[in-house]
Structure formats: C-alpha cells, structure tokens
Amino acid sequence: MGRRRALLAGGAVLAAGLGAATGELVGSAGADVRASDDAPAAPIPFHGARQAGVTAPQQPATQFVxxxxPRTSAVADRDTLRGVLGALTRSLAATASAAPPDARLQDGGTTRLSSLVGIGPALAARLRLRVPPPLAALPPFPDDRLDPRRGDGDVLVQLCAADRWSLTVAAELVGxxxxxxxATTRWTQSGFLPRTAPGSTPRNLFGSKDGTANPDRAAADRWVWGPPGPxxxxxxxxxxxxxxxxxxxxALPEGDRDRAMGRRTRDGAPLGGTAEHEEPDIYAKNPNGSYVIPATAHVRLASPRFDGGARMFRRSYSYDDGPTDRGLLFCAFMRDPHQFTRVQExxxxxxxxxxxxxxxxxxVAYVLPGAPESGTLGERLFG
Structure with missing residues (x-):
C-alpha cells in the first residue's frame, strides 16, 4: 500500500484544491453552472483572448481527447499541425455556436460547450514551436504507475458541457x-462532477469537498496566466x-479521514477552523506541541505557504471506469509546471x-491563447 501516491496541487488537491469559479478565470458569471437546471440558453463563446475551457464556469461533465x-520532417509536421489546429478551431467554434451543424445537437438548445486545446512539450520541442520556456514534461515521481497509452500526447483537447450527450457528439466531431x-487519436477519458447546490463546493469520491479556493485575479495574473508577451x-x-x-x-474512522486531509469531511472547514473558506492555519499547535493540522495532512503539505505563495487554478473531475478503477482527474492550470513538481515532491x-x-x-500541455473571430488557435506557435 505504501506505493500509493498523493494527490497534488498548489492551493491543495483533494480537499483544499482550487476549484471554485471566481473572478477573471471564469469570466463575468460568478456562479458555477454545473448544478443549475436554469443555465442561460446562450452559448459559451468560443472566440476570445483566452480559451473558454479555462475561463468559463466549470460544468458537470468533461471529455479529454x-x-x-505523424513523424516525418519538421517542415511537413509543422504543416500538419497547422492543419490540425485549423480543423479543431472550425469544429469547436461550430459545435459551440448557437446553431451547431450536427442534427444531434439541434433539439436541446445550445450545447453550452466550452473547450481548450493544448500542445504537448515533446511536440513543442521536436518542432521548435514558440511556447513558454518552462513547458516540459513532469519528472518521474516515486511509485507512479503511469500507463503511457492513457497519458501525454502531441495535442490535448478538453471538452466540457452540461450533459453527456453533447460531450459524446462533440468528441466525435472533434476527433x-x-x-x-x-492526427491520430491517442487516448480519451471522461469525467464528471456531482450535483451540488449553486455556490457550494462539490465533493470527490472520498466524500471530501474538492475545490475550496481559487486565486483571485491578481494572483492568477501572477501564477496562472503567462507573462506579458506572446x-x-x-x-x-x-x-x-x-x-x-x-x-x-x-473504512477509516471519520476523525482519521479528517486528519489525513487536514479538513473536516462534514463541512470542509480546515482543522482548527470554523468555515470551509477560512485559510488553513498550518502553524497552529495543540497544547502538547503537535500541529492542529497534522504534519502529514494533505492540506498542510500542499499549502502555498511552502511555495512562496504560488497558487494553481484547479478544476478537477471524478472518473468511474468500473468498480476497480475510480478516482480523480486532477486538472490544474499554472504558468510554470515546476510549481506542480515542487508540491508533488x-x-x-x-x-x-x-x-x-x-x-x-x-x-502536460501548453494551453494556447484563444482565437479571434477570424483567426485560428496557435497562430503564434510558428513565429
């Protein structure tokens, strides 16, 4: 059992992660649409300075593709990438529009589709693409059990929507x-969120509230979005x-689960605190000198205080691929992936x-800037 490894993240991962939709990261809508039966009928705009898969409110269902x-020559493969990005731009823009062209998406109102497209570090290095210098694959971590058939990839697409039907059709069209x-399809993975009341934090499969605090706009500009420039x-x-x-x-007693997380399962409040969104006091001690939030608690080890205040924008999903394979699709956005590495270590x-x-x-993927109305994703990659 000792080989099982940790969840991750900047502000935290399971219980103390960065999932609530706020500020500029989710656009002007402050409420999360994932639990609402009365979501606006208007489509989520595809075009914009930033991709809607990061900025739109988190939705109940997701699909990764x-x-x-191909590996031929740098010149030919760059041309192929241009073609793939152009095809993805057209397909995603049409599917997210108020009038999606596929008949299967025309009877239930707009798809409410949001998406992102990213470039893997191996492709960026091979084709000498113009990507942020920190972009790199993660180092190996002890006791990882990674299946290469279910990870990595040259181009990564994430689709999010309010229902599985829209996602299934959209994934087919995008593929x-x-x-x-x-391009050839490497892997796919679906995920979901539980139904939650508007404004509340969803729980993961451990029963813990997952997504308690996100960086505000100023912190996101410092830690999540790229610096001024391309x-x-x-x-x-x-x-x-x-x-x-x-x-x-x-099977653990509730108190043991709470101490492992560093938060109370019942209400999500940090140990020693009174409310879910209260900042965990990782230095508070009991009369006997032990930490109120134990030294091995997930929340404590993932605290931004140990990482110079660096934060990630996290919006993870649960997955269920059968009774012996359930868990978390950890998704976090940051300017520099080394931030994740430090936390994970x-x-x-x-x-x-x-x-x-x-x-x-x-x-790992570089999530491209958004596409303007008459433009294509990835136009600055080839400069």
Whole structure:
C-alpha cells in the first residue's frame, strides 16, 4: 500500500484544491453552472483572448481527447499541425455556436460547450514551436504507475458541457476533424462532477469537498496566466489520472479521514477552523506541541505557504471506469509546471493520503491563447 501516491496541487488537491469559479478565470458569471437546471440558453463563446475551457464556469461533465501527429520532417509536421489546429478551431467554434451543424445537437438548445486545446512539450520541442520556456514534461515521481497509452500526447483537447450527450457528439466531431487533418487519436477519458447546490463546493469520491479556493485575479495574473508577451493569454495544464482506494479510505474512522486531509469531511472547514473558506492555519499547535493540522495532512503539505505563495487554478473531475478503477482527474492550470513538481515532491514524501492513491496517467500541455473571430488557435506557435 505504501506505493500509493498523493494527490497534488498548489492551493491543495483533494480537499483544499482550487476549484471554485471566481473572478477573471471564469469570466463575468460568478456562479458555477454545473448544478443549475436554469443555465442561460446562450452559448459559451468560443472566440476570445483566452480559451473558454479555462475561463468559463466549470460544468458537470468533461471529455479529454489526446492526439499524436505523424513523424516525418519538421517542415511537413509543422504543416500538419497547422492543419490540425485549423480543423479543431472550425469544429469547436461550430459545435459551440448557437446553431451547431450536427442534427444531434439541434433539439436541446445550445450545447453550452466550452473547450481548450493544448500542445504537448515533446511536440513543442521536436518542432521548435514558440511556447513558454518552462513547458516540459513532469519528472518521474516515486511509485507512479503511469500507463503511457492513457497519458501525454502531441495535442490535448478538453471538452466540457452540461450533459453527456453533447460531450459524446462533440468528441466525435472533434476527433473526426483532427483525424481528417492527419492526427491520430491517442487516448480519451471522461469525467464528471456531482450535483451540488449553486455556490457550494462539490465533493470527490472520498466524500471530501474538492475545490475550496481559487486565486483571485491578481494572483492568477501572477501564477496562472503567462507573462506579458506572446504567451500572456495562455497557461499550462497539468493533468493526472489518480486512482483512489475509495473503499479503503471510507473504512477509516471519520476523525482519521479528517486528519489525513487536514479538513473536516462534514463541512470542509480546515482543522482548527470554523468555515470551509477560512485559510488553513498550518502553524497552529495543540497544547502538547503537535500541529492542529497534522504534519502529514494533505492540506498542510500542499499549502502555498511552502511555495512562496504560488497558487494553481484547479478544476478537477471524478472518473468511474468500473468498480476497480475510480478516482480523480486532477486538472490544474499554472504558468510554470515546476510549481506542480515542487508540491508533488512534498506530497510524495509524506502525504497521509498516499496509501489510498496511485497516479496512473499524466500529461502536460501548453494551453494556447484563444482565437479571434477570424483567426485560428496557435497562430503564434510558428513565429
């Protein structure tokens, strides 16, 4: 069991992660649409300075599709990438519009589709693309059990919508567009969120509230979005498919679960605190000198205070691929993926959740700036 590894993240991962929709990161809508039966009928705009898959409110369902490109010559492969990005731009813009062309999407109102497209570090290096200098694959972590068939990829697409039907059709259309332009599908993965009351935090499969605090606009400009220049409206996505021993964790007494997380399962408040969104006091001690939030608690080890205040924008999903394979699709956005590495190294070494977690797939992608109305995703990659 000791080989099971930690969840991740800047502000935290399972219980103390960065999932609530706020500020500029989600656009002008402050409420999360994932739990609303009365979501506006208007489509989520595809075009804009930043991709809607990062800025729009988090939705109840997601689908990842990763593609690989052929390996011929740098010149030919750059042309193929241009074609793939053009095909994805057209397909995603049409599917997200008020009048999607596919008849299967025309009877239930707009799809409410939001999406993002990212470039993997291996492709960026091979084709010498203009990407942020920090973009790189993650280093290996002890006891990872990564399946290369379910991770990495040259081009990564994430689709989000309010229902599975829209996602299924959109993924089919996106796959056909990319394949016709020369890409091959590498892997796919679906995920979901529970129904929650508007404004409340959803729970993960451990029963913990997952997504308590996101960086505000100023912090996001510093830690999430690229610096001024060609990458200003881009970011980096770190994706990890994490198997969770749900039954094993549920068998622990509630107090032990709370101490492993560093938060109360009942209301999500940090140990020693009174409210979910209260900042965890990782230095508070009991009369006997022990930490109120234990030294091995997930929340403590993932605290931004140990990382110079650096924060990630996290919006993860649960997955269920059968009774023996359930867990978390960890998704976090940051300017520099080394930030994730620093947090994960702390978690790997000491996290009390390690016996109940195993990282089984991984990917990193540069999430491109958005496309203008008459433009294409990735126009600055080839400068």
């Amino acid at each position: 990763a593609f690989d490109l 056909a567009a990319a394949n016709s332009a020369g 990458h200003r409206n881009g970011t980096v996505l770190v994706y990890r498919r994490i198997h969770m021993d749900v039954a094993g964790f549920a 702390r978690l790997t070494a000491r996290d009390a959740l390690n016996p109940f977690l195993e990282h089984r797939a991984s990917a």
